[in-house]
Amino acid sequence: MEKEITYKNTEKNIVSMLYAANKPLTTENLAEKCNISRLTAKKYLEILEKQKIVESVRFGKAIYWWLTVKTKEKKNEGNNDKLAYA
Numbered sequence: 206m207e208k209e210i211t212y213k214n215t216e217k218n219i220v221s222m223l224y225a226a227n228k229p230l231t232t233e234n235l236a237e238k239c240n241i242s243r244l245t246a247k248k249y250l251e252i253l254e255k256q257k258i259v260e261s262v263r264f265g266k267a268i269y270w271w272l273t274v275k276t277k278e279k280k281n282e283g284n285n286d287k288l289a290y291a
Contacts, residue, residue: 215239215241219239219259220259230270232267232268235250258276260273
């Protein structure tokens with residue numbers, strides 16, 4: 206069964222930036238692009254990761270983030286306000 210999630214503007218901005226970049230971005234890159242602090246970006250990214258919308262890997266001191274495959278598919282379908290995932 207799929208679950209729908211409605212998310213806030215900051216989360217929408219983060220997802221949109223990752224989608225537009227089409228490559229992994231660091232927490233710092235995303236914070237800069239979304240005009241928010243690094244700690245705020247990390248907080249929302251961790252929430253999105255728990256919801257299986259983004260994934261991450263640590264490389265040295267940096268954490269790189271990217272959209273999950275299911276999230277990309279939903280964005281391609283034009284569903285910008287809600288994301289469904291299994």
